[in-house]
Amino acid sequence: MAIIIPDGILGNDGNSELRKWILTQCRILAIIDLPKETFMPYTNIKTSIMIVKKGSFEKEYDIFMAISENCGHDARGNTVPGCDFEDIVTSYKKWIIKK
Numbered sequence: 001m002a003i004i005i006p007d008g009i010l011g012n013d014g015n016s017e018l019r020k021w022i023l024t025q026c027r028i029l030a031i032i033d034l035p036k037e038t039f040m041p042y043t044n045i046k047t048s049i050m051i052v053k054k055g056s057f058e059k060e061y062d063i064f065m066a067i068s069e070n071c072g073h074d075a076r077g078n079t080v081p082g083c084d085f086e087d088i089v090t091s092y093k094k095w096i097i098k099k
Contacts, residue, residue, distance in 0.1 A: 001026075001051070001052050001053075001054070002049055002050070002051045002052075003049070003050050003052075004034075004047050004048075004049060005047060005048055005049075005050045006045050006046070006047055007033075007045075007046040007047060007048055008046075010031070010048060010050075022052070024056070025054065025056075026052035026053060026054055026055070027052065027053045027055065027061065028050065028051070028052050028063050029051040029052060029053055029063065029064060029096070030049070030050070030051040030063065030064035030065070030066070030092055031048050031049070031050050031051075031063060031064075031065050032048060032049040032051075032064075032065070032066045032067075032068060032088055032092075033048050033065075033066070033067040033068060034046075034047050034048055034049065034068050034071065035068055035069065035070060035071045036075075037071055037073060037074055037075050038068075038071045040073075040074075040075045040076070040077065041075065041076055041077050044075075051064075051092075062099070064091075064092055064095045064096070066088045066091065066092070068084050068085060068088055069082075069084055070082040070083050070084050071083060071085070072085070
């Protein structure tokens with residue numbers, strides 16, 4: 001499953017129980033940090049993509065992590081060149097094949 005998740009869930013102390021639950025129910029395959037502009041001009045909440053697989057797994061495992069620097073538009077919704085989503089998807093596919 002892939003889900004867009006507010007960064008506050010990943011980092012705020014008040015969400016530690018939710019993070020523990022996620023870790024007991026799923027294996028986190030990837031976390032991809034998205035630019036703040038990704039959902040602008042509709043909202044300015046900072047988000048990430050979290051990809052998980054249901055089930056219990058070993059305690060320690062590798063997680064793919066990436067940071068997107070450019071979502072293809074600015075805060076006003078104007079198109080800007082240089083979206084890096086395809087590069088991240090390509091890197092993730094190569095990483096997951098090795099696993």
